Amino acid sequence: MTQPAHSTVDVLANFNRQALARALNLLEDRRPNRQAQALTLLDTLSTLPASAHVVGLTGPPGVGKSSLISRLIEPQVQAGRRVAIIAVDPSSKVSGGALLGDRGRMQLPGQVYARSYAARDRLGGLSREAFSAVFLLRHCCDVILVETVGVGQSETDIAALADTTVLVVQPFSGDLLQFIKAGVMEIPDILAVNKADNQELAQKALADTQAALSLARRPVPPESAAWDSPVLAVSATTNLNIDTLIQALGAHWQHLQATASLEKKRAAQNLEWGIGEIVHEVGQRGLAALGGVEGVRAAWHQQPAHWSVVRKLSVLLEDVQYRTSSR
Amino acid sequence: MDTDRSEDKPPERLQDRPKDRPWVMRTYSGHSTARASNELYRLNLSKGQTGLSVAFDLPTQTGYDSDHALARGEVGKVGVPICHIGDMETLFADIPLGQMNTSMTINGTAAWLLALYIAAAERQGVEPQALQGTTQNDIVKEYLSRGTYIFPPEPSLRLISDVITYTVKNVPKWNPVNVCSYHLQEAGATPVQEVAYALCTAIAVLDTVRASGRLDAAEFTAAVGRISFFVNSGVRFIEEVCKLRAFGQLWDELTCERYGVDNPKLRRFRYGVQVNSLGLTEAQPENNIPRIVLEALGVTLSKDARCRAMQLPAWNEALGLPRPWDQQWSLRIQQILAFETDLLEYGDIFEGSTVVEGKTSAIKNAVWAEVERVTDMGGVISALGYIKEQLVASHTERVRNITAGDHTVVGVNKFTETADSPLYSGDSSAILKVDEAAERDQVARLQAFRATRNQAEAETALSGLRTAVLNGENIMPASIRCALAGVTTGEWTQTLRDIFGEFRAPTGIGGAAAARTVNGETAQELEELRTRVRKSAATLGRPLKVLIGKPGLDGHSNGAEQIAVWCRDAGMEVVYEGIRLSPEQIVTSVRDEGVHLVGLSILSGSHLRLVPEVLTGLRAEGLSDVPVVVGGIIPEDDAKDLRQAGVARVYTPKDFEMLRILSDMVEVAEAAA
Structure with missing residues (x-):
């Protein structure tokens, strides 16, 4: 854990899971000396290519996200791809504790790296730690599957983390319409109707979902003009159309790269993450003292090595506070 | 049980009334090897036990041979390893199966162990028609509590249904399914939950049998009559009496209304019992003896709701494996109850008790409500996640009550002062140790068996099994052929695993409420x-x-x-x-x-x-x-x-x-x- 960051990065590049686990422990660690090491590691990573495809799966509880992820793992591992899983479970508001049970619902081959996070005090179905974990994993594997807390009444911020967002719903549940109406989420990149266990059920489920979607579809935002979100009826139980889903994931990944949207998307995600971290560290008043989101964005464009920016901004802020208090 | 019955029979005078026949007395046992278990069984029978209750080891229960990697360290531990017909024959050597009543605690591989039993009987020259006994064969409680399931629900129910339809026609004195409320109580179920979820399981089983179309109306009615239950009895023995009366009445109503069984004999609630192990304590373990006695009263006092078979745990179960002497002490409790006391000399002593009737009908009403709830969720299989969460929540509540002292456990959270026990000095001398050499011995004999069997015959039998499963035929005839051809437990199960896949049950912990009731x-x-x-x-x-x-x-x-x-x-x-x-x-x-x-x-x-x-x-x-x-x-x-x-x-x-x-x-x- 005390190794210099660059050698850690070398080890990580080989998907050494022992080193990976240690690095992820480090990123979570709030002790000052460890945080310093973590920032160094992230800075080093910022300069390196991050080639993994981040796929986020969200959807209401009990819809079969974990089973679906199990099905997605199999063929990827067989194709020799390095797969990592991030699963987020809710924390209890009363005790602060959490039950992390997703591993138990997945079939995990030995080659896969899987880690569970408690959402802790974060809303939106993700955990703060999931962001840094994905940031790191992007540099050492081929595909990262992220499972969020079951989305319901509160909105989901999976799009702030994933390259490709998959919304999983049950057939005939009405969930989709309700989510889109309630503004729980934007139109996902891929819509998977799970539990369509046979062809007949799949046809009906597809028709039902497409009807709901046509009611909800809004003008497509210009930056994703070329992507038309597919609706797929799948079954994790009977393995129906899992290959089609994998093809759709690949197509979206191609699309992101071909249209150069990936870079833009990730830059925006990193900025949002950075702002989130700043707000977490110094609060809204601190953000205001830094010139608000605009100020951060300006600083961001000057120095894209994200973690250095956060650190510099924090130092800057201390400076501002010092000046304010000594006035 | 049903109030109109009292009208048919005039009040009895004691001297006219023959004593009731006692229940079948068993001890749940088996360990190390088939040979060691056979010796134990013969010893137990010589002490006056009237039936056998076979405990299988975990590899046998989950369908692995003794030499499988997952079996390491588990062979012969919680029961006897049975890998093939040779083991089964050794297990019952010098025990005439035509006269024995054998209960087998086996579920995921029940069809297979029954096939081995039938084949072993055939080698003893005993016809299947003569066999008496029980296969537990209840997969739902395995998903919910006991954990030795193998296959997903749908094929598991098919296997259960196959065993029922086969035995009704060919082994008519066999109880093909022992629907277990026992393990639900061990998992924390309240009496209402225990009865409700057991009834829901029985409904799922019988509905599957009916839908299979393999039985005509008369055979189906006979199948309903063969369904038996395996219940638990806790130390709150008056409530247990009421629970069992309620259970009997509900079963009578259910079989009459849902399955149209006219013959009241075939609607009778038949159950065996193992009294509560959950409540047995490691602290002051001698106190478990009075607990066991009182729990035995709960299932025997009311004649109309009396058990058909009983097995009692040993006083030192919370410490480790009981020795033959410990098991003997538990058998003696049964014998004293049946032969020394006047228990079997009376009709139902609760007849006319408004207190008991009030409690019984309160339980019944609550059970119906819960059964309806599960039915609305699509039945017991669809509701597995819900039921598991309910059980974990109830158990959490129980543990909290003990911790908080709201629920007294003598010697544990109250009256903990104790003199030194002459029975137990805190070391491992008061329990049985399984000989570690037993596993090596078992593995060596298994490998010798495989080496000497007719390989071609075994392979033909296995391919016959595969065809039968794929064609939707009853699995029993092909399984019996496998048993006779020397197929092993691991091979039989693997054939089915390849076709059915494996299942992971819900853990139920997600829904357990936070500690809201502690105070x-x-x-x-x-x-x-x-x-x-x-x-x-x-x-x-x-x-x-x-x-x-x-x-x-x-x-x-x-x-x-x-x-x-x-x-x-x-x-x-x-x-x-x-x-x-x-x-x-x-x-x-x-x-x-x-x-x-x-x-x-x-x-x-x-x-x-x-x-x-x-x-x-x-x-x-x-x-x-x-x-x-x-x-x-x-x-x-x-x-x-x-x-x-x-x-x-x-x-x-x-x-x-x-x-x-x-x-x-x-x-x-x-x-x-």
Whole structure:
């Protein structure tokens, strides 16, 4: 854990899971000396290519996200791809504790790296730690599957983390319409109707979902003009159309790269993450003292090595506070 | 049971009334090898036991041969290993199967073990028509509590249905299914939940049989009449009397209304019982004897709701495996009750009791409501997740009540002062130790058996089995042919695994409510513990994260689930993956998840094998700084060995104070940081 960051990065590049686990422990660690090491590691990573495809799966509880992820793992591992899983479970508001049970619902081959996070005090179905974990994993594997807390009444911020967002719903549940109406989420990149266990059920489920979607579809935002979100009826139980889903994931990944949207998307995600971290560290008043989101964005464009920016901004802020208090 | 029956029979005068026949008396037993178990059975029969109850080891129950990697350390531990017809013949050597009444606690592989039993009987020259006994064959409670399921629900129900339709026609005195409410109570069920979910299971089974179309109306009615139950009886024995009266009445109504059974004899509620093991204590274990006696009264006092067969646990079960003498003491309880007391000389002594009738009908009403709820959810299989959550919640409540002292357990949370026991000195001398050589012996004999059988015959029989399964034929005839051809338990099961796939049951812990009902001192203590857990994050660098793991084939997950829920309630982040994990899988999870502490729960007695494997694996992954604590039925001598091997703490049933265990775990985690 005390190794210099660059050698850690070398080890990580080989998907050494022992080193990976240690690095992820480090990123979570709030002790000052460890945080310093973590920032160094992230800075080093910022300069390196991050080639993994981040796929986020969200959807209401009990819809079969974990089973679906199990099905997605199999063929990827067989194709020799390095797969990592991030699963987020809710924390209890009363005790602060959490039950992390997703591993138990997945079939995990030995080659896969899987880690569970408690959402802790974060809303939106993700955990703060999931962001840094994905940031790191992007540099050492081929595909990262992220499972969020079951989305319901509160909105989901999976799009702030994933390259490709998959919304999983049950057939005939009405969930989709309700989510889109309630503004729980934007139109996902891929819509998977799970539990369509046979062809007949799949046809009906597809028709039902497409009807709901046509009611909800809004003008497509210009930056994703070329992507038309597919609706797929799948079954994790009977393995129906899992290959089609994998093809759709690949197509979206191609699309992101071909249209150069990936870079833009990730830059925006990193900025949002950075702002989130700043707000977490110094609060809204601190953000205001830094010139608000605009100020951060300006600083961001000057120095894209994200973690250095956060650190510099924090130092800057201390400076501002010092000046304010000594006035 | 039904009130109109009293009209047919005039009040009895004592001298006219013949004594009732006693129930079948059994002891749940089997260990080491078929030969050792056979000796034990013959000894038990010579002591006046009137039936046999076979305990199989975990590899046999989960469909692995004794030489399979997953069987390591589990062979002959909680029961007898039966890999092929040779083992089955040895198990019943010199026991005439035509006259025996044999109960087999077997579920995932029930069809196979019954096939072996029928084949072994054939070799003894006994026709299937003459065989009497029971296969437990209830998969639902395996998903919910006991954990030795193999296949997904749909093919599992098909196997059960195959056994029923086969036995109704060919082994008519056999009870093909023993619907178990027993394990639901062990998993924490209230009496209402126990009865309701058992009835829902029976409905799922009978509906499947009816839908199979294999039985005509008369045969189906006979099948309903062959359904028996396996219940539990706790120390609140008056409530148990009422529960069983309610159970009987509900079964009568259900079979009449839902299945149109006209003959009241075939609607009779027939059940066997094993009294409560959950309530047996490790502290002052001699107190378990009066508990067992009172629990036995709960299932015998009311003639209209009396059990057909009984097996009693031994007083020292919470300490380890009982010795033959311990089992004898339990058999003597049954014999005293049946032959010394006047219990069997009266009609139902509760007839006309408004108190008992009031309680009975209250239970009945609540059961119906719960049955309807499950029915509305699409039946017991669709509702598995819901039911499991209900059970975990009830059990959590029970543990909380004991911890808070609201529920008195003598010698445990009250009246704990004790003189030294002459029966038990705290070491491992008062329990049976399974000879570690038994596993090697069993494996050697299995390999010799495989080497000498007619390989071509075995392969032909297996391919016949595959065809039968794929064509939707009844699995029994092909299985019996496999048994006679020398196919092994592992081969039979693997053939089905390849076709049906394997199942993972819900853990139920997600829905267990937070500690909302604790109050008073416990609430204060819990609050202090939470503060302590929160503060530990400063030492650890991040919130305390623990892994609760169940290595090995042992499926009794109630303890692990309780610990997991309580850890969550204390503010920890808890990784829990369910049952049947290999040491390798546990080590991988510990590594990937970056936990601060590992808690292992093992109840099968294979702790000396499995725990060191986990410790070795952790060392190999550079994780020797992650402390390991172990909970289970672990004799003190073994606990010493485990501590020596590097285990930080060992918890046994006498550590019932959950908050103390948790606070101890925080200490261990902090010390390792």
